[in-house]
Amino acid sequence: MGLQASYVRLHENLLDLTHLSFLHAKSFGTPDYAKAAFETEIGDGKFALLRQVVPTTLPPVWGVPTGLTGPGQAARIVRSEFRSLGLHEVSVLFYDCHLPETDRPQFRIRTAHMPTPETATSTHYFIVHGRDFALNDPGTTRFMHDQLFVAFQEDVDGLALQEQALASTPAEDLYEFSVAADAPAVAMRRYVLARQQKEAQS
Numbered sequence: 001m002g003l004q005a006s007y008v009r010l011h012e013n014l015l016d017l018t019h020l021s022f023l024h025a026k027s028f029g030t031p032d033y034a035k036a037a038f039e040t041e042i043g044d045g046k047f048a049l050l051r052q053v054v055p056t057t058l059p060p061v062w063g064v065p066t067g068l069t070g071p072g073q074a075a076r077i078v079r080s081e082f083r084s085l086g087l088h089e090v091s092v093l094f095y096d097c098h099l100p101e102t103d104r105p106q107f108r109i110r111t112a113h114m115p116t117p118e119t120a121t122s123t124h125y126f127i128v129h130g131r132d133f134a135l136n137d138p139g140t141t142r143f144m145h146d147q148l149f150v151a152f153q154e155d156v157d158g159l160a161l162q163e164q165a166l167a168s169t170p171a172e173d174l175y176e177f178s179v180a181a182d183a184p185a186v187a188m189r190r191y192v193l194a195r196q197q198k199e200a201q202s
């Protein structure tokens with residue numbers, strides 16, 4: 001996909017999936033997502049956020065293929081991890097949270113988000129999506145592909161608007177407001193800046 005925004009903004013967006021409840025309210029976000037408990041991991045060049053949304057009601061993109069369509073039926077456990085400048089990985093586990101742990105099917109998806117910078121404010125955005133269920137069902141592949149790309153287009157549109165707003169706003173009118181869930185994203189940006197400064201000196 002063509003993204004009219006910096007690849008760093010894409011990484012920041014992926015590290016704070018709180019935005020699912022707002023930017024993706026009509027696709028794969030749910031209102032409880034932003035309120036769910038989360039943990040952060042901040043290391044040297046590795047930044048992650050783990051969010052557990054339990055119980056929750058899955059949106060159709062996940063509910064239909066897993067069969068977990070009931071209200072409050074599902075657990076949705078998401079790990080977002082910045083692995084390198086060119087790779088962010090989102091791993092998700094779904095299961096029926098009303099079944100005992102020893103007797104519940106588990107459904108996993110894993111998505112690689114791979115940005116390649118084009119300019120300071122534009123990016124080639126590659127996405128690879130995998131799952132461990134309904135492997136031989138092309139209908140599920142088509143359904144998920146179509147639904148997911150509606151959601152990813154929302155990211156592309158939102159990030160382009162963010163880039164435009166930053167470009168058209170005088171620096172003295174800009175200020176940053178961060179909350180606890182932003183910690184991995186802020187640490188990631190500091191890491192990218194430090195690498196950039198180091199390379200500029202060498």
Ligand SMILES: [Fe+2]
Pocket residue numbers: 013019020023024151155
């Ligand atoms: Fe998004």
